[in-house]
Amino acid sequence: MDTIIASRELQVERKHYSIEFRENERGRFLRITEEAHGRRNTVIVPSTGLNEFNAAVDAVIVAANNATPAA
Secondary structure (H helix, E strand, O other): OOEEEEEEEEEEOOEEEEEEEEEEOOEEEEEEEEEEOOEEEEEEEEHHHHHHHHHHHHHHHHHHHHOOOOO
């Protein structure tokens, strides 16, 4: 049984995202769930990798913000 420690939800266009920090008997983890068009996809990141995961996402966002839009 998972315990939810913190959670946030957001909607971007037709996609609904649920971001939860959870804990169970095996440890703590981040669960990101995307729901769109009746389909659900989930990514789970163990708490031991959260800083590295966050740094990678930040780096991709910086690159995306600096990229020239395709014409």
